[in-house]
Amino acid sequence: MNAKTKWALWTGGAILLIFYPKVLGIYYSNVFVMFAIYALFAVSLNLLLGFTGLLSFGHAMYFGTGAYGTALALKHIQGLPLIPAILAGVLAACLLALCIAPLVVRVSGNAFAMMHLAFGQLMFVLALKLRHITGGEDGIGGFEIPPLSIPGIASWDMTDPILFFYFAVAVIAGSLWVLWFFTKTPFGQIMVSVRDNAKRVNYLGFRVPHTKAVIYVISGSFAGVAGAVYVLFQNLIAAGDAYHIFQSFAPVMITMVGGVGHFAGPICGAAIFGLLEELTSRYTDRVFLVTGLVLVLVIMYAPYGFTGWLTAMRMRWAARKMAYRKLGGSASEHSGNQKLVSRLQRTESLDGCEPADHPR
Known part of the structure; x- marks a missing residue:
């Protein structure tokens, strides 16, 4: 594919997104926003699973921490602008990743996966018990969503679904581009080398635990971005939405169906699951049964996913x-x-x- 074709595709995609909410309406705009949020969530996991070879069953703790960080900031800090509110959630997820990284980067395989399952469940229990902070099962909601403002120039009301659609797509698209660019850097190549042969990377002079720690913090931070956009979109976050085990399994399933190790794999997987959920929910409430069956079929007949x-x-x-x-x-x-x-x-x-x- 030459440069002209790529530019034509990118331009066509941008035009499509501009007219998407006006042509398809608010409902399908909201569906697209949810697809984009989970695509970013799954891509952040794929940075660990597909590119570094680290399977996490507790990635929702960064998604949930990002959501809670933004919700608590908006609830307790009067007049907080929109961008600093999102950064508060990302910072909370980043700090949590910095605290947990020294404990998990020296292990891999099943130990890494099980440690994250334990940490994820610990965060879920803490969110339920600390009701005075998290709201427990009721969660935190009803906070005012500030407008997106450029001082002295313009202000956009984020309670307008169409304006929020453009804002969410811009934030998520920018985050995806940053992650894609990261995988193409020399450090991104080292990341893949850690997956393929960690001992050789160590012999070359790169400290594998330190390399894993950097990747881990970046992955957790961008999961926090997805969580921050999610809580702004829903205007509510509860323990079940933030830290439930199904929330941790969701990006794993999305990545496996879309394609582990391909950057576009989780994006395709999110689109497939979003389409399945939209279609099956019209005829039955057993959506998890259908998605589970699809996952089994993919593992059996397309083990490297759709991509x-x-x-x-x-x-x-x-x-x-x-x-x-x-x-x-x-x-x-x-x-x-x-x-x-x-x-x-x-x-x-x-x-x-x-x-x-x-x-x-």
Whole structure:
């Protein structure tokens, strides 16, 4: 894909988002905002799971802490502007990640996953018990959402659903771009090397625990961004919404369905789950049953997720095209053609492939 095509796609996407709420209305604008929030939440987890090889069953504690940080700031600080309120939630999630990182970065695999499951449940219990701070099961809600203001220039009312749509999409799109850019930096390549061969990274002079700690804090902070936008959108946050175990499983399922290790995988997964939830909720209230069935089918038949399946299809098509092109050559190329046909047959037996962005 050349630069002109990319610019055309980005421009078309921006125009589509500008007219989206005006064409489809407030309801589908709200659906899109929820999709975007969970896409960012899942991408922040994918930074750990797909790019660093660290599975977390407690990532909701950063999502919830970001939400509670913003809600408490708006509730107790009169006249707090919108951007500092969001930054308060992100700072709370970042500080929590800084506190937990020294305890978890020296382990990996099952130990890492189980430690986060324990920490996540601990945060859930604390949110229930500290009712005077968190509101417990009732949560914190009804706080005033400040306008987005540029002093002396303009002010936009964030209680307007369409204006909030543009604001939320801008914040989340900017966060996704920052995370994407981070994966393309030299440190992002070290991150992938930690996933593939941590011992070799250590031999090269990079301290693996310190590298994991930086990635961990960045991941938790951007989960906090998703939580901060979520609480502004819902104008309510409770213990169940913030720290429940299902909230931690959600980004894991989204990432696995979309494609672990691909940056766009969680975004595709969030779109798939959002579409499934929207369609199934019209006919049944057993949405979790349907999404669980989809997850099982993906693990069985497309273990690298939707983006992995697309990559396999692209490889299959490219191999077939190359083979057919070679088969049209001279008879002296017969031996080479046989090898190409054999490669094509092997390619067509693929159920998936390794992440294209960062092959193992």
